[in-house]
Amino acid sequence: MNKKLYFYFCLCLFVCSTVLLSFGSGKVSETSANSAAASFAISGANIWDGTGQAAIRDGVIIINDGRIQAVGPRASVQIPKGATVISGEGKTLIPGLINAHGHVGMTRGLKAGPENYSEENILAHLRQYARYGVTTVLSLGSDFELIFKLRGPAGAQETPRATVFTAGRGFTGKAGYPVVLPGNAGVQREVDSVEEIRIQVEELTRQKVDMVKIWVDDHWGHYKKIRPELYRAIISEAHKRGLRVMAHLFYLEDAKSLVAAGLDGMAHSVRDQEIDDALIRSLKEKKTFAVPTLVREESTFIYAQPPAFLDDPFFGRWIAPEIVSQLKDPAYGARVKADPDFSKFPGQLKMGQKNLKKLWDAGIPVVFGSDSGPPARFQGFFEHRELELMVEAGLTPAQALQTATSNAATALHISGNFGTLTKGKRADMILLDADPLADIRNTRKINKVWIGGREVN
Numbered sequence: 001m002n003k004k005l006y007f008y009f010c011l012c013l014f015v016c017s018t019v020l021l022s023f024g025s026g027k028v029s030e031t032s033a034n035s036a037a038a039s040f041a042i043s044g045a046n047i048w049d050g051t052g053q054a055a056i057r058d059g060v061i062i063i064n065d066g067r068i069q070a071v072g073p074r075a076s077v078q079i080p081k082g083a084t085v086i087s088g089e090g091k092t093l094i095p096g097l098i099n100a101h102g103h104v105g106m107t108r109g110l111k112a113g114p115e116n117y118s119e120e121n122i123l124a125h126l127r128q129y130a131r132y133g134v135t136t137v138l139s140l141g142s143d144f145e146l147i148f149k150l151r152g153p154a155g156a157q158e159t160p161r162a163t164v165f166t167a168g169r170g171f172t173g174k175a176g177y178p179v180v181l182p183g184n185a186g187v188q189r190e191v192d193s194v195e196e197i198r199i200q201v202e203e204l205t206r207q208k209v210d211m212v213k214i215w216v217d218d219h220w221g222h223y224k225k226i227r228p229e230l231y232r233a234i235i236s237e238a239h240k241r242g243l244r245v246m247a248h249l250f251y252l253e254d255a256k257s258l259v260a261a262g263l264d265g266m267a268h269s270v271r272d273q274e275i276d277d278a279l280i281r282s283l284k285e286k287k288t289f290a291v292p293t294l295v296r297e298e299s300t301f302i303y304a305q306p307p308a309f310l311d312d313p314f315f316g317r318w319i320a321p322e323i324v325s326q327l328k329d330p331a332y333g334a335r336v337k338a339d340p341d342f343s344k345f346p347g348q349l350k351m352g353q354k355n356l357k358k359l360w361d362a363g364i365p366v367v368f369g370s371d372s373g374p375p376a377r378f379q380g381f382f383e384h385r386e387l388e389l390m391v392e393a394g395l396t397p398a399q400a401l402q403t404a405t406s407n408a409a410t411a412l413h414i415s416g417n418f419g420t421l422t423k424g425k426r427a428d429m430i431l432l433d434a435d436p437l438a439d440i441r442n443t444r445k446i447n448k449v450w451i452g453g454r455e456v457n
């Protein structure tokens with residue numbers, strides 16, 4: 001388009017939007033909500049801000065340049081003249097969800113492996129999280145060099161997508177779990193000596209990873225578990241360089257040993273037995289947080305029969321139909337049931353739920369995480385199921401949402417920008433058509449999602 005035409009085009013846009021705004025008076029007018037620097041207001045919504053305070057009834061939030069400029073009850077917040085106003089009447093606004101244990105880039109269809117790891121695939125996964133209101137994710141231990149180019153929030157010219165943080169490549173022992181599982185060869189750092197660990201931690205330090213990940217498991221004795229002196233060295237070498245460490249763990253005894261060594265976050269629930277007071281005391285002393293990943297446990301047995309959610313439009317809208325039909329194939333269910341440990345899996349979920357409630361009641365910081373991203377662990381959808389499983393475990397909807405907002409931001413040291421709908425924070429938010437505090441399944445009634453003030457389509 002030539003310059004003169006472009007001028008008239010812009011003039012027309014300006015006039016049209018001014019006309020729209022003058023008719024606006026509190027009605028929906030979204031003409032400029034998509035551009036990076038747009039200023040807009042949401043008026044009339046209940047605003048649950050993630051701070052632990054009760055929801056603001058009939059609230060107003062002002063977004064300017066991707067950040068929250070003001071928020072409060074309608075009477076106390078002045079909507080700037082000319083701002084686009086989006087009606088929030090009858091709706092609830094909550095902060096975007098933060099997933100402190102996810103994975104990106106490795107899965108295509110129902111298969112995972114380093115051959116799938118590309119910029120295009122990582123971005124596809126981050127956009128998938130975004131559609132479901134998961135606006136931030138910590139990718140935990142399965143990331144190659146490419147991630148460092150994409151780390152952090154989307155650029156202003158990029159399609160809106162979830163902000164991503166990363167642990168780079170995580171640690172296990174030589175030929176240890178999970179490197180021996182399909183799709184994991186070459187993913188984890190396999191270490192066998194403290195000297196190797198030093199070199200590897202130095203690389204992670206140069207990469208400025210947001211977390212260090214260790215896998216400490218033998219999967220019911222089937223695989224090799226990393227030795228304690230090695231994971232102790234990883235924790236101490238990481239701490240020396242100002243890095244923090246989260247661990248995949250399963251057994252109570254390993255949790256105790258890891259926390260005693262100074263572990264910063266448990267990346268899963270203890271699932272072999274009920275946790276005891278000794279672990280709780282130690283978690284408190286070391287200020288370790290806990291990420292339950294309940295839906296990860298559910299995924300180990302839920303596909304034995306085709307689960308009802310495969311026909312739920314909230315699930316199917318963004319999932320390729322051929323994936324759904326593969327999951328419905330009786331052969332897929334038969335493979336799930338053929339796992340020698342299949343009978344133990346439902347009990348692992350129940351144990352995880354029991355231990356979640358115990359940790360919450362003891363005042364241990366519980367941080368939201370789903371372990372979504374590997375095959376059949378669906379990014380975005382699984383986070384909503386995780387919230388539901390947390391409530392089933394005994395948390396209130398507000399407590400479950402707190403884990404996914406302020407608790408997650410605090411644990412990941414990103415609370416300066418993320419986690420609450422308060423002045424100065426990034427405008428990462430979900431407008432819901434129904435109140436999630438009344439029923440946690442209402443987080444699925446997504447009207448709109450914004451990331452850094454830009455609407456996700």
Ligand SMILES: [Zn+2]
Pocket residue numbers: 101102103140371
């Ligand atoms: Zn994981």
